[in-house]
Amino acid sequence: MGISVDTFFLKPGGQGTLQAQIQQMIAEGILSGRFHVGEKLPSSRKLAAHLGVSRITVTLAYTELLANDYLTAKGRSGYYVSQNAPVPPKYTPVQRSEETVNWDAALARRFSDGDFLAKPPDWREYSYPFIYGQADRTLFDHANWRLCAVRALGHKDFDSLTGDYVDQDDPLLIEFIARHTLPRRGIAARPEEILITLGAQNALWLTSRILLGHGRKAAIEDPSYYALHELMRCSDASMTPLRVDKDGLPPESIPDGTDVIYTTPSHQCPTTATMPVARRHDLLKRARELDAMIVEDDYEFEMAFLGAPSPALKSLDKDGRVVYVGSFSKSLFPGLRLGYMVGSEPFIREARALRSLVFRHPPGHIQRTAAYFLSLGHYDAQIRRMSKALMQRRKTIEDAIEANGLTVAGRGVFGGSSMWMKAPDHVDTAELAKTLQNQSVHIEPGAAFFSGPDRPRNYYRLGYSSISADRIPAGIERVAAVIRAC
Structure with a gap:
């Protein structure tokens, strides 16, 4: 037949x-x-x-x-x-009776009711996607990434492709980070002090499991990365949110008894405030007084297109109390899920052991592909291309915001890829975002970034990494028009 x-x-x-x-x-x-x-x-x-x-x-x-x-x-x-073709399994679906499990009793922990920002899967179809942290296909060097991926699939790299590193990482990627990436931030580190992670979020999770626990106290910025709130809750530690100002986290506000301080000094998340060097020294001094550890999330330092970024907090640390977290998600693409963590050897040893219990190590082929992309110069070329485009978009969005009378609550001193905005007090930006979706505009409501029950609901974030400069003015006009109608 x-x-x-x-x-x-x-x-x-x-x-x-x-x-x-x-x-x-x-x-x-x-x-x-x-x-x-x-x-x-x-x-x-x-x-x-x-x-x-x-x-x-x-x-x-x-x-x-x-x-x-x-x-x-x-x-x-x-x-x-063929007679030897794979045969689909033959089975009869089991007709299950009504489930009797009491899930309220069975679940020891809940993770699904935390804060998150919904990113519509069809955001690329929006005319005005002011979305944060997504890749712009017009800026990504897909051709050379593909060539690096093919090279990593070659016979020479067979072991890195198929082997189980157990708890180790690709030596080529570690070497590049140690010799090229970290020195840009003033950081010197040995391979034993570097760990590859599945992005910055994975690194933050590792630090929370190792440094925090019942009876420990953590200080976080307010507002801050929304997923950090849930990480703190799951660590069983007590959490103290500290309101940031125009220069980031005020060291004098950190309470006595704090064990771990989480901070984003280069581009405060989400306000984009940059912590001055003098305050960085004050923060290290306060941590020394408390004998506290600092977790520095430097998630967007490559986006400093307006000037050389300030030295990393880790570069000023003489005590070994700063754990530095970096990521390639913003500079390459978020789906890569590749980041790194730098700390003193005793800490990295524990992080490596914990990581090996969860997923052993990030896929070897991904690590080797990234190592080739970085070491062959493609990464630096892409950063220059992105910086040029982001600088143009930054100027365009600032001009459009001013022309339409919108209020900027925070903008990065050295660059970045987003603007932190404030609507009038009576505007709920969650409802604003829903209304704008009907006009093919995407913005990100800001309430999820704040801590506590009485969160401000009139903040929002405008990302400009994935929207072309020519579309920005019309998109901002639509945002302003809806706000005026509220």
Whole structure:
């Protein structure tokens, strides 16, 4: 029995080459059980005419499936589903009775009711996406990233691709971070003092599990990274939110008895305030008085396009009490989920052991691809390209904000990729965001960044890393118009 040619169609916007799409289409048909062993496929000529592709494309797809034992060829009669093709499992779904588990009693902890910022999956379809922290495909060097990924798949790197590092990391990536990335922040570190993480958030989680616990006290900025609130709650430590000012976290506000201080001195999250060098010294002095540890989240230092950034807090630390957290999420792309943590060797030793209990290490192929991308100079070229674009967008958004009478609550001294905004007191920016979505505008409400029950609801964030400069003015006009109508 033959499989009808009408069964096959190419999906609009399908990923990969036409050959790959045809291979996937046939493989999915076999794996799903729609195509059965022994059934004949349409001839390459007939399928090519039906799909509107060249015959050689179909022939190559068939040949690849033949090599992988999905198909078999019978002389001149054509291609058939192979006897050795993967067979879909046969099962009868179990009809479950009504669940009787008392989940209120069964769950020892809850994580789903915490603060988060919803990022619509179709945000790229918005006309005015003032979204923060997402990659701009027009700025990313996809061609060279792909070449680095292919190189990392080569025979020479077979061990880094397939091996289990156990609790270690790619030595090439560690070497680049130690020799090139950290010196830009004034930090000197040995390989034993560096740990690769699944982004900055993973690094913050590791620090909370190692440095905090029942009876410990943590000081965090208010407002601050919204996920940090939940990390503190899950650590069983007591948390003291400290209101930031135009220069970031005031050291004198840190209460006695504090064990760990979380801070974002270079680009305060989310206000983007930059902590002056004098205050950084005061913060280290206060931590020394308290014998407290400091976790420095330097998540956006590469975005300093308006001037050289201030030295990292870690670079000024003589006691070894600062744990430095960096990330490639903003400078490369967030889906990479690759960051790093720098600290004294005893701390990194514990972090490495804890990480190995959870996921051992970030995937070796991702680490090696990133190492090639960085070491071959592609990363620096991308940073220069991004900085130029962000500088233009920064000027455009500032001009548009001023022209429309909106209020800026915070802007980075050296750059960054967002503006922290304040609407009139009566405006709930969560409702504002919903209204703007209907006009193809995305903004981020600010309430989630604050601590406590009486959170201000009139703040919002405008990211400009993923919106082209020519779209910014019209988008800001729409934001201003809706605010005026509130």
